[in-house]
Amino acid sequence: MVERNSARDGSFEKLRCDICESSCCVETEMTLTKKDAERIDALGYKRLEYLIKGSDNFCELRNIDGHCFFYDPETKLCKIYEARPDGCRYYPVVYNARKRKCVLDDDCPLREKVSRQEMRKVCHKVKKNVETLMMEAQRSDGAC
Ligand code: SF4
Numbered sequence: 001m002v003e004r005n006s007a008r009d010g011s012f013e014k015l016r017c018d019i020c021e022s023s024c025c026v027e028t029e030m031t032l033t034k035k036d037a038e039r040i041d042a043l044g045y046k047r048l049e050y051l052i053k054g055s056d057n058f059c060e061l062r063n064i065d066g067h068c069f070f071y072d073p074e075t076k077l078c079k080i081y082e083a084r085p086d087g088c089r090y091y092p093v094v095y096n097a098r099k100r101k102c103v104l105d106d107d108c109p110l111r112e113k114v115s116r117q118e119m120r121k122v123c124h125k126v127k128k129n130v131e132t133l134m135m136e137a138q139r140s141d142g143a144c
């Protein structure tokens with residue numbers, strides 16, 4: 001199994017990121033909490049290299065040559081897999097604040113491989129992550 005996104009945790013057993021042709025690591029818009037950035041900083045990376053301030057004060061992973069700063073296009077691996085942002089960990093499960101529920105993101109071509117049970121298992125964590133992101137963005141004291 002390719003170590004790219006959620007697959008290796010065992011939380012999404014049938015999600016085969018290794019056969020995915022439209023990786024979520026390409027042109028990523030993944031947002032990071034302060035805690036995510038602290039975990040990545042501990043590996044020796046500098047926030048100026050890997051973070052950008054996106055819209056509405058959200059801090060996002062920087063793209064280089066059309067892919068996430070941490071994505072290696074040759075090996076198709078995430079260089080910081082163990083320390084990747086929580087949003088990457090839970091993807092393709094995302095929280096739709098307007099509908100107030102977890103959904104599977106349309107951009108993941110293999111989203112139907114994630115079962116309802118698996119989605120339910122991580123939903124509270126996904127929701128909490130979104131709440132933290134929103135709070136940090138409002139206070140302007142987030143990762144970037
Ligand atoms: S888009 Fe879906 S299947 Fe593709 S790498 Fe991301 S999580 Fe895996």
Ligand code: SF4
Pocket residue numbers: 004005024025028030061068069070071072077078079080081084085088
């Ligand atoms: S941090 Fe890793 S899993 Fe997340 S978008 Fe970047 S390469 Fe993909």
